Amino acid sequence: MKLLLRWMINALTLLVATQIITGFHVESFYSALVAALILGLLNAIIRPILILLTLPVNVVTLGLFTFVINGALVWFMATFVKGVAVSGFLPAIIVGILLWAVSTLTSWFFQEIDE
Numbered sequence: 849m850k851l852l853l854r855w856m857i858n859a860l861t862l863l864v865a866t867q868i869i870t871g872f873h874v875e876s877f878y879s880a881l882v883a884a885l886i887l888g889l890l891n892a893i894i895r896p897i898l899i900l901l902t903l904p905v906n907v908v909t910l911g912l913f914t915f916v917i918n919g920a921l922v923w924f925m926a927t928f929v930k931g932v933a934v935s936g937f938l939p940a941i942i943v944g945i946l947l948w949a950v951s952t953l954t955s956w957f958f959q960e961i962d963e
Contacts (some may be wrong), residue, residue, distance in 0.1 A: 857954055862884060865947075871936050872934055873933045878931070886929055887925050918944030920940070922934065926940070
């Protein structure tokens with residue numbers, strides 16, 4: 849149940865991001881659901897590999913390079929999900945930061961409920 853709720857929250861976050869961030873566009877709620885699913889899969893499979901490969905840069909930047917990795921994954925997701933468009937790398941990084949913030953709050957909220 850938590851997984852479905854997180855999926856819906858991420859999809860709604862993508863829809864809100866279209867209203868806030870210029871250069872990022874999601875056509876419909878269905879596109880947002882597909883994008884959130886694909887982004888979740890990319891974060892589960894490819895992100896750990898990228899973090900490991902860029903570990904020296906991540907250490908030098910005190911972890912801030914992780915936001916660049918998140919933006920790259922958002923940009924990569926937008927290349928093959930129909931209905932999602934990113935017009936540059938900066939909007940992708942901002943969407944990645946927004947998704948990270950919402951995910952952190954969601955994790956904190958679910959942790960408080962479990963206790």
